[in-house]
Amino acid sequence: MSFKEKFKEGIITAKDFSREDIDYILQKGKEMIHNNKKADVLKGKILATLFFEPSTRTRLSFESAMYRLGGNVIGFHTGDVSSTKKGESIADTIRTVENYSDGIVIRHNLEGAARLAAKFAKIPIINAGSGSGEHPTQALLDLLTIIQEGHKLDGLNIGIMGDLKYGRTVHSLSILLSNYEANIYFISPKDLMLRKRDKDYLQQRQVKYKEIEKYRDILNILDILYVTRIQKERFADIEEYDRVKDFYVFTKKDMAETNDNFKIMHPLPRIKEISAEIDDSPKSIYFKQAYYGIPMRKAILAELLSN
Amino acid sequence: MSFKEKFKEGIITAKDFSREDIDYILQKGKEMIHNNKKADVLKGKILATLFFEPSTRTRLSFESAMYRLGGNVIGFHTGDVSSTKKGESIADTIRTVENYSDGIVIRHNLEGAARLAAKFAKIPIINAGSGSGEHPTQALLDLLTIIQEGHKLDGLNIGIMGDLKYGRTVHSLSILLSNYEANIYFISPKDLMLRKRDKDYLQQRQVKYKEIEKYRDILNILDILYVTRIQKERFADIEEYDRVKDFYVFTKKDMAETNDNFKIMHPLPRIKEISAEIDDSPKSIYFKQAYYGIPMRKAILAELLSN
Amino acid sequence: MSFKEKFKEGIITAKDFSREDIDYILQKGKEMIHNNKKADVLKGKILATLFFEPSTRTRLSFESAMYRLGGNVIGFHTGDVSSTKKGESIADTIRTVENYSDGIVIRHNLEGAARLAAKFAKIPIINAGSGSGEHPTQALLDLLTIIQEGHKLDGLNIGIMGDLKYGRTVHSLSILLSNYEANIYFISPKDLMLRKRDKDYLQQRQVKYKEIEKYRDILNILDILYVTRIQKERFADIEEYDRVKDFYVFTKKDMAETNDNFKIMHPLPRIKEISAEIDDSPKSIYFKQAYYGIPMRKAILAELLSN
Numbered sequence: 001m002s003f004k005e006k007f008k009e010g011i012i013t014a015k016d017f018s019r020e021d022i023d024y025i026l027q028k029g030k031e032m033i034h035n036n037k038k039a040d041v042l043k044g045k046i047l048a049t050l051f052f053e054p055s056t057r058t059r060l061s062f063e064s065a066m067y068r069l070g071g072n073v074i075g076f077h078t079g080d081v082s083s084t085k086k087g088e089s090i091a092d093t094i095r096t097v098e099n100y101s102d103g104i105v106i107r108h109n110l111e112g113a114a115r116l117a118a119k120f121a122k123i124p125i126i127n128a129g130s131g132s133g134e135h136p137t138q139a140l141l142d143l144l145t146i147i148q149e150g151h152k153l154d155g156l157n158i159g160i161m162g163d164l165k166y167g168r169t170v171h172s173l174s175i176l177l178s179n180y181e182a183n184i185y186f187i188s189p190k191d192l193m194l195r196k197r198d199k200d201y202l203q204q205r206q207v208k209y210k211e212i213e214k215y216r217d218i219l220n221i222l223d224i225l226y227v228t229r230i231q232k233e234r235f236a237d238i239e240e241y242d243r244v245k246d247f248y249v250f251t252k253k254d255m256a257e258t259n260d261n262f263k264i265m266h267p268l269p270r271i272k273e274i275s276a277e278i279d280d281s282p283k284s285i286y287f288k289q290a291y292y293g294i295p296m297r298k299a300i301l302a303e304l305l306s307n
Numbered sequence: 308m309s310f311k312e313k314f315k316e317g318i319i320t321a322k323d324f325s326r327e328d329i330d331y332i333l334q335k336g337k338e339m340i341h342n343n344k345k346a347d348v349l350k351g352k353i354l355a356t357l358f359f360e361p362s363t364r365t366r367l368s369f370e371s372a373m374y375r376l377g378g379n380v381i382g383f384h385t386g387d388v389s390s391t392k393k394g395e396s397i398a399d400t401i402r403t404v405e406n407y408s409d410g411i412v413i414r415h416n417l418e419g420a421a422r423l424a425a426k427f428a429k430i431p432i433i434n435a436g437s438g439s440g441e442h443p444t445q446a447l448l449d450l451l452t453i454i455q456e457g458h459k460l461d462g463l464n465i466g467i468m469g470d471l472k473y474g475r476t477v478h479s480l481s482i483l484l485s486n487y488e489a490n491i492y493f494i495s496p497k498d499l500m501l502r503k504r505d506k507d508y509l510q511q512r513q514v515k516y517k518e519i520e521k522y523r524d525i526l527n528i529l530d531i532l533y534v535t536r537i538q539k540e541r542f543a544d545i546e547e548y549d550r551v552k553d554f555y556v557f558t559k560k561d562m563a564e565t566n567d568n569f570k571i572m573h574p575l576p577r578i579k580e581i582s583a584e585i586d587d588s589p590k591s592i593y594f595k596q597a598y599y600g601i602p603m604r605k606a607i608l609a610e611l612l613s614n
Numbered sequence: 615m616s617f618k619e620k621f622k623e624g625i626i627t628a629k630d631f632s633r634e635d636i637d638y639i640l641q642k643g644k645e646m647i648h649n650n651k652k653a654d655v656l657k658g659k660i661l662a663t664l665f666f667e668p669s670t671r672t673r674l675s676f677e678s679a680m681y682r683l684g685g686n687v688i689g690f691h692t693g694d695v696s697s698t699k700k701g702e703s704i705a706d707t708i709r710t711v712e713n714y715s716d717g718i719v720i721r722h723n724l725e726g727a728a729r730l731a732a733k734f735a736k737i738p739i740i741n742a743g744s745g746s747g748e749h750p751t752q753a754l755l756d757l758l759t760i761i762q763e764g765h766k767l768d769g770l771n772i773g774i775m776g777d778l779k780y781g782r783t784v785h786s787l788s789i790l791l792s793n794y795e796a797n798i799y800f801i802s803p804k805d806l807m808l809r810k811r812d813k814d815y816l817q818q819r820q821v822k823y824k825e826i827e828k829y830r831d832i833l834n835i836l837d838i839l840y841v842t843r844i845q846k847e848r849f850a851d852i853e854e855y856d857r858v859k860d861f862y863v864f865t866k867k868d869m870a871e872t873n874d875n876f877k878i879m880h881p882l883p884r885i886k887e888i889s890a891e892i893d894d895s896p897k898s899i900y901f902k903q904a905y906y907g908i909p910m911r912k913a914i915l916a917e918l919l920s921n
Contacts, residue, residue: 039658044346046374048367056702057710060662060688064714067660067686072374074367076384077690088363088576091583096364096575099598100371268710269702276705291713351653353681355674379681381674383691395670395883398890403671403882406905407678 004303009118010103010125011300014136014175015201022143022179025299029144032295032302041306042071048101049075050093051128052108057268057290058128058138062105065297071305074100091120098123103305106130124304132166132234138267139172141296142226145289149263151223153180161187161215161248162228162273164194166235169267170228171198174209178202184209185218189244192230215248219257225250226265227273251275255283265289311610316425317410317432318607321443321482322508329450329486332606336451339602339609348613349378355408356382357400358435359415364575364597365435365445369412372604378612381407398427405430410612413437431611439473439541445574446479448603449533452596456570458530460487468494468522468555469535469580471501473542476574477535478505481516485509491516492525496551499537522555526564532557534573534580558582562590572596618917623732624717624739625914628750628789629815636757636793639913643758646909646916655920656685662715663689664707665742666722671882671904672742672752676719679911685919688714705734712737717919720744738918746780746848752881753786755910756840759903763877765837767794775801775829775862776842776887778808780849783881784842785812788823792816798823799832803858806844829862833871839864840879841887865889869897879903 003024007016032038047066051059054077063073090108094117097104106117107129114127114134129135143153158177164170164186174184174194178201186194186209193211194202202209212218215225227250235241250264255278258264266274266286278284310331314323324332339345354373358366361384370380397415401424404411413424414436421434421441436442450460465484471477471493481491481501485508493501493516500518501509509516519525522532534557542548557571562585565571573581573593585591617638621630646652661680665673668691677687704722708731711718720731721742728741728748743749757767772791778784778800788798788808792815800808800823807825808816816823826832829839841864849855864878869892872878880888880900892898 044375046371056690056707057714060690060711060714063688064660067688068658074370074374076363076367088578089583092575092577093363095594096597097367099594099601100364100367268706270706271702276703287709287713290710294713351682353678381677381681383670383674395885396890399882399884400670402901403904404674406901406908407671407674 007304008124010114010121010127010304011136012114012118012125012127013134014139014172017136017176017179019179022140022176025140025303026144026147028299028303029140029292029296030148032298033148035295038069038298038302040070041302042066042069045071045103045305046101047071047073047103047105047301047305048097049073049105050097050107051075051077052106052113053129054078055107055129057293058107061290061293062126062128062297062301065294065301068294069298069302071301090116094120094125103301126300126304129168131168133168134172134175135168136172137297137300138169139176140300141289141293142169142173142265142267143176144296145265145285145292146224148292149285149288150261151263153177153182156180156182156224157185157222158182158224158226159185159187159215159218159222160226160228163192163230163234164188165192166231167228170226173226174198174202174207178205178207182207185222186211187213187215189213189247191240191244216254216257219254220259222258222262224263224265228267229269229271229273246272248273249275250278252277255281258283314611315431317421317428317434317611318443319421319425319432319434320441321446321479324443324483324486326486329447329483332447332610333451333454335606335610336447336599336603337455339605340455342602345376345605345609347377348609349373349376352378352410352612353408354378354380354410354412354608354612355404356380356412357404357414358382358384359413359420360436361385362414362436364600365414368597368600369433369435369604369608372601372608375601376605376609378608397423401427401432410608433607433611436475438475440475441479441482442475443479444604444607445476446483447607448596448600449476449480449572449574450483451603452572452592452599453531455599456592456595457568458570460484460489463487463489463531464492464529465489465531465533466492466494466522466525466529467533467535470499470537470541471495472499473538474535480533481505481509481514485512485514489515492529493518494520494522496520496554498547498551523561523564526561527566529565529569532569532571534571536576536578536580553579555580556582557585559584562588565590621918622738623735624741624918625750626728626732626739626741627748628753628786631750631790631793633793636754636790639754639917640758640761642913642917643754643906643910644762646912647762649909652683652912652916654684655916656680656683659685659717659919660715661685661687661717661719661915661919662711663687663719663742664711664721665689665691666720666727667743668692669721669743671907672721675904675907676740676742676911676915679908679915682908683912683916685915704730708734708739717915740914740918743782745782747782748786748789749782750786751911751914752783753790754914755903755907756783756787756879756881757790758910759879759899759906760838762906763899763902764875765877767791767796770794770796770838771799771836772796772838772840773799773801773829773832773836774840774842777806777844777848778802779806780845781842784840787840788812788816788821792819792821796822799836800825801827801829803827803861805854805858830868830871833868834873836872836876838877838879842881843883843885843887860886862887863889864892866891869895872897
């Protein structure tokens with residue numbers, strides 16, 4: 001079964017990806033870098049971007065990728081300016097918007113939103129972040145970044161740090177990595193450790209991982225440190241947020257402890273968990289990550305939406 | 308006089324349409340279904356969508372139609388993010404935006420807004436909903452849906468149910484139908500009956516209509532039941548809204564009472580006036596209505612904006 | 615050095631423009647009027663419009679210009695719907711969005727925002743309004759309007775009226791005019807006079823200007839009266855605003871005092887500083903100004919973004 005056929009309902013969860021699927025779409029992403037020949041591959045196609053939660057980079061990244069392939073974009077950006085304010089269900093929104101477009105990118109504060117949308121839609125749905133659940137296309141572009149910046153996924157020593165409880169990019173990334181022989185160090189304050197269900201999944205997949213609170217001890221063995229923001233909007237309790245928000249600040253001094261091939265990543269936006277003083281280091285590749293978002297999403301859109 | 312010439316100021320009210328005009332534009336809408344040959348008919352043209360009130364489907368439908376014809380779209384989505392917040396008049400907004408575009412779609416909470424806009428604009432204005440007044444392109448796509456789904460407008464037995472007082476789609480639909488030999492049943496709670504001025508218009512046009520409160524008695528004689536949402540945002544008095552909001556809920560049991568050729572429609576968004584349990588019935592065509600919005604609006608845009 | 619090369623970082627401040635630069639880009643703007651031959655000059659290019667402050671005309675004007683040249687547009691419209699709400703710095707936003715686009719138009723409430731953006735960006739930045747600072751592309755289209763409507767910049771007698779303290783269009787306009795032999799009358803209530811730093815700049819450039827409070831005495835010697843809105847949103851103190859907001863209202867009676875070649879301009883939106891009763895006068899060219907915005911911005915975009 002081809003990738004296009006397997007994912008004809010869209011990209012909902014990283015769990016749907018086999019190692020073969022990942023390798024295939026990463027290869028397609030790689031081919032999209034510096035490739036302007038495919039500029040008309042989605043000419044006449046329309047992508048709908050339905051962002052029930054605020055977003056800059058994910059939305060603009062998808063829109064840019066769509067335009068780079070010759071397509072067009074419609075959509076709305078928050079729940080406020082849409083019929084959902086009038087009380088409409090996700091199912092109804094989807095069954096309406098699918099008449100206006102060839103594919104739908106959806107971000108929603110509820111974990112099951114993308115899955116629900118796919119259940120009702122006749123066109124592909126792309127999950128662009130579902131609550132504290134998943135963000136699979138971010139994880140794909142993260143992997144593309146890692147391999148393009150010189151590392152292999154098998155044998156990779158990666159630290160994933162920050163809000164592991166609510167961080168959806170972290171969940172999708174560790175699920176994708178479960179297809180490779182990676183060693184994962186989950187670094188977080190106790191309150192923000194990976195949820196049991198996420199750990200159960202990784203254990204079942206025999207992933208080698210450790211949970212730690214301090215990153216300094218392992219800096220010299222890491223290939224990648226993947227830092228995430230503590231997301232204020234996920235905390236029901238503001239005091240819980242205040243207790244952990246400044247738990248990690250990666251500095252120039254930390255960078256000095258790292259290996260030559262070490263790279264530090266971040267899905268952005270960053271608040272202050274990575275000090276701006278290391279922005280110019282060749283080891284800091286978080287803006288390159290944003291760059292790789294375009295070829296990766298071009299590959300995904302071309303795969304799902306082209307004839 | 309050609310349609311294009313007659314409507315060179317745009318589509319403001321259903322009252323401007325003769326039977327001949329309606330038949331002409333419905334035929335054009337019909338031709339747009341499954342027609343991708345006209346993909347470049349509006350290449351280089353720009354449509355401005357000025358939505359002073361929130362909207363998903365109408366705005367996205369127009370934008371999709373414009374892109375499908377090769378054109379582009381600019382605009383804003385609510386009064387908040389525009390110069391109107393700075394106190395600008397509609398007349399000034401229009402006289403500015405007409406310099407940036409080839410046609411303007413406007414939704415506004417004031418009934419006279421589209422008319423006013425047309426008075427000042429040198430380019431076509433399309434009324435996409437003016438307060439509790441009209442929504443003529445919705446009514447055109449409703450008619451296209453009715454004829455494409457197997458009914459004739461002459462002799463049609465149609466029930467129009469819900470908020471007939473504030474519902475602008477209802478007003479435009481009944482005005483268009485006044486050009487045909489339709490039998491209209493206006494079904495509403497007493498507080499939400501058609502306003503006197505609307506009834507006066509229909510009487511003057513010798514439309515055969517009845518006003519009733521209960522729909523169950525007439526289900527077996529209807530070809531179409533057109534259900535509308537009770538629009539919370541139109542009520543000055545929240546108690547008035549609470550009294551009527553759950554007045555009608557069309558269920559599976561109701562559906563069992565209908566004729567073989569019966570169809571149920573809704574301009575959407577729906578809250579709970581139609582039970583989701585009948586969504587899969589072939590008699591439920593409210594999502595198809597959204598589908599017909601694209602060819603209908605493509606026809607309108609092509610007619611008004613092409614050279 | 616070519617214009618393109620000199621402005622490769624973008625259009626940040628009017629102070630960067632020599633007389634030669636202005637004449638060059640005005641000539642390019644002139645050529646864009648009624649020119650549809652360049653419809654594909656920016657095909658495949660993407661412009662990002664980042665509006666941290668509300669805007670209708672400037673944003674739509676840039677977007678329209680971009681589409682008219684065959685390009686596409688991504689962006690966001692206020693700080694609310696973006697990652698900046700999550701606490702991201704301008705520098706990070708820019709270093710992300712530059713990966714998605716070929717040029718960035720930015721409006722921000724802080725004066726230094728565009729300058730800061732240009733410091734971090736590898737692609738051209740266009741300042742579309744930075745706090746109370748500058749709005750250079752507005753000033754360029756103002757000059758294009760003046761020369762297209764029959765006046766010469768050398769020897770021009772121009773009154774600039776309204777909020778000269780906070781008005782960014784005024785600042786950029788007077789800076790551009792400092793390259794010509796214009797006579798400027800700054801007309802404002804005492805509280806809203808030009809700031810010292812702005813006057814220092816003009817004096818240093820040996821600009822001939824006068825500061826006055828009343829415009830009626832000089833109406834018969836003016837070629838152009840450039841009226842600006844008192845911008846409520848710039849006042850920290852609402853009482854200060856209330857004291858000056860209705861200071862000027864230009865009426866039909868005023869118009870009768872003006873010369874045959876007199877023209878009245880306004881960057882819009884207007885509240886009531888120009889009475890609507892003179893809108894139809896051939897001397898009122900504020901809507902034409904909006905019209906000239908398109909060719910001027912097409913010229914700027916083509917110059918900065920084409921290959």
